[in-house]
Every structure is written in structure tokens, then in C-alpha cells.
Amino acid sequence: xxxxVESGGGLVQAGGSLRLACAASGSIFSFRxxxxxxxxxxxxxxxxASITSGGSTNYADSVKGRFTISRDNAKNTVSLQMDRVNxxxxxxxxxxxxxxxxxxxxxxxxxxxxx
Numbered sequence: 001x002x003x004x005v006e007s008g009g010g011l012v013q014a015g016g017s018l019r020l021a022c023a024a025s026g027s028i029f030s031f032r033x034x035x036x037x038x039x040x041x042x043x044x045x046x047x048x049a050s051i052t053s054g055g056s057t058n059y060a061d062s063v064k065g066r067f068t069i070s071r072d073n074a075k076n077t078v079s080l081q082m083d084r085v086n087x088x089x090x091x092x093x094x095x096x097x098x099x100x101x102x103x104x105x106x107x108x109x110x111x112x113x114x115x
Contacts, residue, residue: 002026002104004095009109012085016113020080022095022106027076029053031097034071034078038091038111045094049080062088085113 003025012018020036028034035050049059049069057069068081078095090113095106 002097002099004097004104004106006093006095006106006109009093009111011112011114014086014113014115016085018082018085018111020082020093020109020111022078022080024076024078024097027073028071028078028097029073031099033096033098035096036069036078036080037094037096038089039094039108040088040091043091048093051078082111085111087113087115089113 005023006020008018008020010018031053033050033052036048037045038048039045047060048063049057049067051057051069051071059067066084071078090111092108092110094108097104
């Protein structure tokens with residue numbers, strides 16, 4: 001059973017930085033895609049950034065140039081570096097992974113950006 005555990009959320013001031021990490025219970029090498037999603041109160045869950053097993057990345061327009069996704073296969077982690085955050089980035093952030101046709105979700109970590 002795959003488990004994804006997020007960490008690194010918290011309260012940060014606008015313009016600041018935060019780094020989220022997602023630790024998988026096993027090797028992430030076989031995950032075709034890993035990603036970060038977020039869900040703000042009253043809004044639908046949306047994709048923030050994704051990275052393939054080959055290292056290709058994709059970002060939502062709202063975070064391009066500010067957020068960076070990376071994966072460390074040796075440590076079985078995927079991270080999201082969040083820079084120049086703003087209050088619109090406030091949300092619960094979820095780790096997501098796909099292996100074959102099966103998708104896995106973490107429990108989420110709260111990120112709150114104060115103005």
C-alpha cells in the first residue's frame with residue numbers, strides 16, 4: 001500500500017518562501033507522474049505542478065516563475081519550493097502520484113499566506 005505524507009506547510013508572509021515535501025512509503029522510481037495539487041476554501045482542487053519520471057515539469061500559469069517542483073528518487077521524495085508567495089496561494093496542498101493506472105493522494109498540508 002502506497003502512502004504519501006506531506007510536510008512543510010504553515011503560515012508565511014506574503015513575499016516569503018516555503019518548501020513542501022512529500023515522502024512516499026516506497027520507491028518513487030515507478031511513479032510515472034508526481035504532482036502537487038491545492039484546494040482553497042470554496043474552490044475546486046487544482047493542479048499546481050507536476051513532474052514525470054523523466055524529469056519533465058509542468059506548472060499552472062498562476063505559479064510559473066515562483067514555484068519549483070523537484071523529485072529525489074534516492075530519497076523517495078518530491079518537493080515544492082514556493083517563492084514570492086501571495087495570499088491567493090493559501091490552500092491545502094496535496095501530493096499526488098500515479099503508478100500504472102492507479103492514483104494516490106496524500107492527506108494534505110495547510111499553507112496560509114498572510115498579507
